[in-house]
Amino acid sequence: MTAGLRYEAATERRTWMLSTLRSVGFLSVVDLARQLGVSQMTIRRDLHALENGGHVRLVHGGASLTARALRGAGFTEDDDAEGREGVAAFAVELAGETDTIAIDAGATGHAVARALPDDFGGCVVSHSLPVLQYLSEGRTERVVALGGELLPGRHAFVGPTTEAATAQLRVRTFFLSPCGIDARGLYAHSSAEASVERHLMDIADDVVVVVTREVFRASAPTRIATLDRMTKLITDQRPPAELACALRRVGVVPHVVGG
Incomplete structure (x- = not known):
């Protein structure tokens, strides 16, 4: 618009x-x-x-x-909202009380931010405008905003400025929420956001992929990384057979929330 x-x-x-x-x-x-x-x-x-x-x-x-x-009129009937809240709640349990973490853009990334406990005393790094806005109201001890060019639709900062801002940072865990995932890797809708996500992966000790079942069906054009770049996968549904085999080959066991 x-x-x-x-x-x-x-x-x-x-x-x-x-x-x-x-x-x-x-x-x-x-x-x-x-x-x-x-x-x-x-x-x-x-x-x-x-x-x-x-x-x-x-x-x-x-x-x-x-x-x-x-699930209301005008939207596809699915359980992604409940699933999103569930995987987000499970994911934040992996973060220590004083850890420095990075949170991806998109609805699942925002759910991860909302799921952080009230006593979380760590630092959050993010390029997501909604995540930054939510956390700016004193919901965590410290927030590092990765500014840059605002990507329409995703409401995420991207570009050289955003990527340069990660250069001197280190995070314990990056909660990554790709737009698509299959046996060949993790995908984003744009090369600009994929590049920022790769930079965040590079500064993270652990890369925790947090997705709902819709991501297994989705198609996105730009590969972020291969499956071996992730440390853990948290989802609300068992991955399709081909993807499950590929995950086993790289030693990633999916954590199925509610499954």
Whole structure:
């Protein structure tokens, strides 16, 4: 969407909000007002209406999508929302109380950020705008933002500036959420984001891939890395047979949450 494009009809605005939330996990009031060309008061009215309908959950400064919304009218029936919360909750148990961790962009990355316990005293590194916005409200001791060019749709920072920001960093665990995965590797929708994800993998002691079943069916054009670059795989469904065989060859045992 072009910045500043005005959406006069409330129904059209709210439909766009729900569609965008499904991709990015979180939207701020300020960003919505700018993108839709309306006042912040109008955006808040829209969000309250969506909250009353059970579609969004209001948090400080913006809103995230509820599980019910993903199964509502206009969206594909699936259990990805519940699965996403489950794999995220399992994943954060792998982080120590004072670890430095990196969190990927996308809805699953945002779920990982939300799943961090209240007593987490470590540091979070991320190129995800929704993750950074969520954690900026004092939800963790320290946040390192990897700035750069903002990638539309994914709401993630990418490019040389983002990659250069990782050069002097080290993280214990990178929670990676690729857009696709098969026997040949892990995939992203763009070469720019794949490059940032590779840089984050390079500075991590462990690379924990956190995905839901939708990723096994998805197609994405840019390979991030081969399967042997991951340390662990956390998912809500057993991988397809070909992928499972490839994982065994590289010594990765999937952790199936709820399976």
